[in-house]
Amino acid sequence: MSAEGQRAGRPRDSRVDASILAATREVLAETGYARLTVDAVAARAGVGKAAIYRRHATKQEMVFAATVHTMELPAPADTGAFITDLAALIDDVLATLGNPVALVTVPGLLAEITSDADLTVRFQQTFMERQRECVRAVLDRAVQRGELDEPPQTDLVHAMLVGPVFAWLFMIRGQSPEVFARDLAARLTSAFTGPSPSSPALVHLKSR
């Protein structure tokens, strides 16, 4: 008598898992998030809808599972200098958010995440936490190298790094993201290696 849930019967077919996720990405690429339907994914995967819902509680979870893992940042390369570390990290973020599938998925997915508390938690604990780690690693290295004396708040750096990339892709819809990425890295380096952030003028401003 085994202690755990005893799993009799036919085990799940891992090829089904894979084909659902692959089909999700294909349908996303073809129709975008807004026009993606579960039936279309099932048909594309050659799979019944029940097989999908046995694995993913909702359509949102399915898309989340199909895309978020492919958007996780790799470990940030140590390039030897803060500025190039930043540039490399920005390039990685751009690669995860700027590829064709992500371009038609990210806004819709973000909207779903925002309106669903469970997804919000998981999004924070996986995708966002991974990004935070990468940012922290780059900052720590810069401190160790002596490029930064006191490291700025991770969340601030995080927002100033991911936010502009997101805005460029989905709001500004600017051209040549590579040029943008290089300029952004340079500006961020200035921002964090420059003079003290809490200028008297701002303190003054706050009191208005």
Add this chain to the structure above:
Amino acid sequence: MSAEGQRAGRPRDSRVDASILAATREVLAETGYARLTVDAVAARAGVGKAAIYRRHATKQEMVFAATVHTMELPAPADTGAFITDLAALIDDVLATLGNPVALVTVPGLLAEITSDADLTVRFQQTFMERQRECVRAVLDRAVQRGELDEPPQTDLVHAMLVGPVFAWLFMIRGQSPEVFARDLAARLTSAFTGPSPSSPALVHLKSR
């Protein structure tokens, strides 16, 4: 001498226009974008669905019309210094994106805009163009004051200003946005008044 087709028949009732948009905002505030329905808006506005669809081709257009104009930035105040101008502009952006209605609307609306070419164009020509103007005005003033010698690209500043605010609100979901806004203003000042952006190291990086 009437130039145009002169519109016989009963004219549109502007109170209906207003009550549709107001009801849309109310329903958004109560249920969020994802759970908003056209029937709910019609019922709330005391209006038939036909009156809505006579004015807005789709639900998306209706929400767009109801919210985008309320998110337009005011003219940026001249505070006397670049850093405080930036801080004021950031506060304005925060006010437009961080109010209770915007918090439950912006991600969904951005997703719809992204998946609809018409909305994209209108979004660019209204909301984004207005933001760009404000950014440009602040930069121009800084140049005139001598705080900046050669102004950075407007789009870059735009992305580095709006992007972090957006990321803070909808991705990082960080606390105390006022503190964040002040820190961001300081860092951006450093970023744009600091040393030259095109460092040799980055040129080198690009060739990898």
Add this chain to the structure above:
Amino acid sequence: MSAEGQRAGRPRDSRVDASILAATREVLAETGYARLTVDAVAARAGVGKAAIYRRHATKQEMVFAATVHTMELPAPADTGAFITDLAALIDDVLATLGNPVALVTVPGLLAEITSDADLTVRFQQTFMERQRECVRAVLDRAVQRGELDEPPQTDLVHAMLVGPVFAWLFMIRGQSPEVFARDLAARLTSAFTGPSPSSPALVHLKSR
């Protein structure tokens, strides 16, 4: 100063009355009752919808007014014999129900009349009463001529005369209504000049 309801302002344009009714008949002929809309009639008549509703309380009343009067039977000709009087009357009924407009209108109109108490009353008092008069006139003449000794119930004759024509046109959808009309007249003559209606066999049957 007139004594009665004083009718200030512009009087109704009788050409509008006529063009509404004519347009109704045209639209009926083209699309049939089921697909007739008030807007289509208004457009066809070159008239506003208000002008229609000022004259007719509902769509049903409008169609009623446009068609029922054209379906009223003429006074039955005195042909000299019961059988030919019947045949002439049947021909008249066939002409009122079997013309192209009536063919696409009568079933729909009958359905509306059936589901509306007001229309039912008016239908009985105008169209049906007129038919009853015609039937009665033919029967009276036959009695005066000595072709019938005691006249059968008017309503029974009425049903046996109009019913078969209606059934032929809208249920059986039989061919050559002229031949049918002639045969029907002959059979009805037999029916009403034949032996006594209350046969012992039927009294017996009733008790089963």
Add this chain to the structure above:
Amino acid sequence: MSAEGQRAGRPRDSRVDASILAATREVLAETGYARLTVDAVAARAGVGKAAIYRRHATKQEMVFAATVHTMELPAPADTGAFITDLAALIDDVLATLGNPVALVTVPGLLAEITSDADLTVRFQQTFMERQRECVRAVLDRAVQRGELDEPPQTDLVHAMLVGPVFAWLFMIRGQSPEVFARDLAARLTSAFTGPSPSSPALVHLKSR
């Protein structure tokens, strides 16, 4: 060896079929044809609208399916004589058209059938063909008994039998249909057992 396409997937639930048709009849009885809505039927049946439209292409088809089969005539009883056979057949017709559900359904249904070519065909091939068979059977029996020498045209008898009943119920709106039915049977017996139908007078009339 299965001959036909073999229907994978979940089969239709026959209880859903039944409950849709039953609910349709109930709603008809309560509100009449004109005020029947598909949503009301779905709600009453405890069924989604999709389940209805999966079975019936339009509201009209649904009502057709729900009612026409219940209006089919039973096999005509052999009562031993033509007159009583006719009376029994008339009673059956009266029972199918004169019950409470039929009274509020038949005119509306007939109107829909008339305006839809598909329904017309199906109506002819089912309901009307069944009636024709019954009429033919009664006539054949009368010929075999020697009560009729040459049988009259089936369609003519059909029209003269169903038409008056229909007219009595929906146009004349006469009282005591049982008395009417008995009188009608007697008159029809005279009509078809009486003298030759093609009188010289009628031939003469035709030439006017």
Add this chain to the structure above:
DNA sequence: GTTTAAGCGAGACGGTACGTCCTGTCTTAAC
């Protein structure tokens, strides 16, 4: 080698919202 319990493709199910259409009323400016 069974047995057996779960997985599988297919597709029907209840429910909900969409966007369209029509009715009968109301509002405008023109006459």
Add this chain to the structure above:
DNA sequence: GTTAAGACAGGACGTACCGTCTCGCTTAAAC
């Protein structure tokens, strides 16, 4: 005060999608 034009509230239509549920079958592990 009527006219043509057309906006108005209300409500039904038929479609589409979601997440659940059967159906008859396959399939691997347990016996």
